[in-house]
Amino acid sequence: MDAIPTSKGFAPVSRADARVLILGSLPGQVSLARVQYYAQPRNAFWPIMGRLFGAAPELAYEERLERLVARRVALWDVCAQGRRPGSLDQKIDVASVETNDFAGFLAAHAEIGLICLNGAKAGDLFRRMVAPTLRAPAPRSSVLPSTSPAHAAMPFERKLEHWQAALAEFL
Secondary structure (H helix, E strand, O other), X not given: OOOOOEEEOOOXXXXXXOOEEXXXXXXXHHHHHHOOOOXXXXXXXXXXXXXXXXXXXXXXXXXXXXXXXXXXXXXXXXEEEEEOOOOOHHXXXXXXXXXXXXXXXXXXXXXXXXXXXXXXXXXXXXXXXXXXXXXXXXXXXXXXXXXXXXXXXXOHHHHHHHHHHHHHHHO
């Protein structure tokens, strides 16, 4: 895997009074090319955020981010960087992963009460590499169905139901 370049994640999108933190694993190739979270057009993230927070994919990217921030939702990834050929989470070279500074982020965002992990890989990386480093009491976390088009076995409406149930108290 040494020949595979390291992908670097994006800065968090947040404001100090955020109550929810949504974490992906690491930006995919389309997102990296466009320098946008969840830029793959078939990813269900923005359609779900549109239904829940008014941050629909039809809006300009900056406006979607503004709508999330206004609703006190922060957006980031578990990985600050790591190697991955392509965009599939299963291909992330875990040994190459450096996580973001969650202790610092959570200290600066003390009102975060829920961390939503977008998919099993984000959940696994967070559980193994981040959760053990956090001071108690850490915000509760919930692993939600991946919005990735690679997770096509679950239809959109079912994904939306899971996300809506997890975020119900913040809507």
